[in-house]
Amino acid sequence: MFDIMTVFESFVEILKVVPKTLLLALIILVLSFMLGAAITYIQSLGIPVVKQIIGVLQSFLRGTPNVVLLYLVYYALPLVSAWFLGLFNVTLDPSSLNSTAIVIVTFSICYSVFQSEIIRGALHSLDKNQIEAAQSLGYSTTQTLRKVIIPQVMVEALPDTMNAFLIIIKALSLAFLVTVVDIFAQARLVGAQSFSYLEAFVAAALVYWGICVILTYAIDKLENRMRRGYA
Amino acid sequence: MDIQYMIEIFPRFLLVIPITILIVVLSAIFGLMLSIPVAAIRIRKIPVLSQMMGAYISFTRSTPILLQLFLFFFGLPVLLQLIGFDIMKIDAITAAVACLIVFNGAYMSEVLRPAYLAIEKGQHEAAESLGYTPFQKMKTVIIPQMAPIALPGLGNAIIHLIHDSSLVFAIGVVDIMGMATIMSGDTFGMKQVEVFLTVALIYWGISMISEQLIRLLERRKKKVLKNTGYKLKEEEAGYSV
Numbered sequence: 084m085f086d087i088m089t090v091f092e093s094f095v096e097i098l099k100v101v102p103k104t105l106l107l108a109l110i111i112l113v114l115s116f117m118l119g120a121a122i123t124y125i126q127s128l129g130i131p132v133v134k135q136i137i138g139v140l141q142s143f144l145r146g147t148p149n150v151v152l153l154y155l156v157y158y159a160l161p162l163v164s165a166w167f168l169g170l171f172n173v174t175l176d177p178s179s180l181n182s183t184a185i186v187i188v189t190f191s192i193c194y195s196v197f198q199s200e201i202i203r204g205a206l207h208s209l210d211k212n213q214i215e216a217a218q219s220l221g222y223s224t225t226q227t228l229r230k231v232i233i234p235q236v237m238v239e240a241l242p243d244t245m246n247a248f249l250i251i252i253k254a255l256s257l258a259f260l261v262t263v264v265d266i267f268a269q270a271r272l273v274g275a276q277s278f279s280y281l282e283a284f285v286a287a288a289l290v291y292w293g294i295c296v297i298l299t300y301a302i303d304k305l306e307n308r309m310r311r312g313y314a
Numbered sequence: 315m316d317i318q319y320m321i322e323i324f325p326r327f328l329l330v331i332p333i334t335i336l337i338v339v340l341s342a343i344f345g346l347m348l349s350i351p352v353a354a355i356r357i358r359k360i361p362v363l364s365q366m367m368g369a370y371i372s373f374t375r376s377t378p379i380l381l382q383l384f385l386f387f388f389g390l391p392v393l394l395q396l397i398g399f400d401i402m403k404i405d406a407i408t409a410a411v412a413c414l415i416v417f418n419g420a421y422m423s424e425v426l427r428p429a430y431l432a433i434e435k436g437q438h439e440a441a442e443s444l445g446y447t448p449f450q451k452m453k454t455v456i457i458p459q460m461a462p463i464a465l466p467g468l469g470n471a472i473i474h475l476i477h478d479s480s481l482v483f484a485i486g487v488v489d490i491m492g493m494a495t496i497m498s499g500d501t502f503g504m505k506q507v508e509v510f511l512t513v514a515l516i517y518w519g520i521s522m523i524s525e526q527l528i529r530l531l532e533r534r535k536k537k538v539l540k541n542t543g544y545k546l547k548e549e550e551a552g553y554s555v
Contacts, residue, residue, distance in 0.1 A: 146521035256378035295376030
């Protein structure tokens, strides 16, 4: 009924897609971080209507599950982009959009909201006097950002950002719905080949568990090291 | 965009909302019940059991909920056969609820544990010196103080649970998402955007309502505590939640 050898074989098969999954997650993390930073910046400006729109958007993104958003973007994005490009007389075949691109877009948008919260929290933890001190020393805005704000905010935001990275790796398991092959999708494929779904899923669970344990350990080490400079 | 069609299909979703609510409520209640012994074992640091619970929490946290659903769906019958029950296949809803209970047991225990540890030792000692039995102590001293600390975390757990419950369609439960996938097949792939936009709006509504309910509960709890002269930790620290 349950065969350990099959688990091992599936494990080896699944390991092949781990680099791809990690790369996808990294791209999404970086994009969502940049989007999140943009959201934080726009919110800090406090432009009346824009602020409310972003508020509603945040509430919507937080209130709907990732699956629903993934399907929504999967079906809507080709149409929207074709319509948008049509305005510039560029014709785009809606079915030509790559599903990997759709996954990246969806999750980047989803997690940008969470990233903006993380960035805002980290900025709040920064002492205002630090900026004043930098200004009194005659630092320019770029210099203040580069030498004073970013090094400190980065340490503050690192644990949560890395946590987001783990969450993204797990959320990527939904990508199988739009035919992108990550760890979970690979487990389904491997399981389907030999009709041994349970073994394949156990192997996938072990892979995920291993990734999380290793990454958590590495992050702890990194954080301790970065904090040492400011202790 | 066909708003007319969205309004037309909305009642069909209303029929399956009870299934989502049933799954969420069952897993929330039994998950909380499961989380209490798990948290207790971790707090007391009972030798072997504590490590086992640590591994259990780490496992549920580091694997995607989708994978856990499939593990339960395929694994539970095998497990039951080992104990002696002869079941070839289990109901998808049963597997989904069992999985979400196990998941939430771990999640909520990690909310309850810090909340319990945040209570000062003096409170325990004072209650004991007054001759309270352990049960009385928990009921009248510890739990009322734990509640305001744990409620936001438990509220978050419920919102997460609502979102996670949208994945149960993957193992064949016809909930809101399951209905949506059926419907998007009905229209020969013409009106999928409308279907999933409706689903997104429904989930948004459910999340907002439950968020408001949790807020209401938190506010009431705080009011009760204020009347009894209890100072909240964050008020002492000088900021409000």
